Amino acid sequence: MFGSIEFYVVAVFIAAAVIGLAAMPRTKGEARTFLFAGELAPDSTPSEAGIVARVDDRGRLDIYRYGLEGISMEGAYSLAVKITGFDVTIEERLTAGSRSAEAASIGYACIDCLASERYHIQYRSEATGRSAAFSINMRPGNEVKRLLG
DSSP states (O other), X not given: OXXXXXXXXXXXXXXXXXHHHHHSOOOOOOOEEEEEEOEEEOOSSOOOSEEEEEEOTTSOEEEEXXXXXXXXXXXXXXXXXXXETTEEEEEEEEEOOOTTSOEXXXXXXXXXXXXXXXXXXXXEETTTTEEEEEEEEOSTTOEEEEEOO
């Protein structure tokens, strides 16, 4: 029985099935979307478009957006955060505001819906056509800086 060709054909088929099941990606689950209002601030020092993501002492993710252009203090900065498993997509939403008002070049928002895990984050600004990607472990004190490209 163990010397027959049929036995080896069945054994190879079972091995291929086991490898195929092991290689299948896990389901990510349902996507959840959260909206966060941000704040704008003026800055007299011009800087390149970029973000700083910092985990505060409470385990929240603070996002600082630098290098905003064409946005006034009467405008608005907000984030739409989509979470699918450990993949996070952050969509920046900007509203220009009045041209006669003081210019804003910094945006800030606090994301408080992430657990104490490691996340893969993609930050996108559709208004400017720029984006950045990074991974961060949600432990207090961790920080990531990225230029938007």
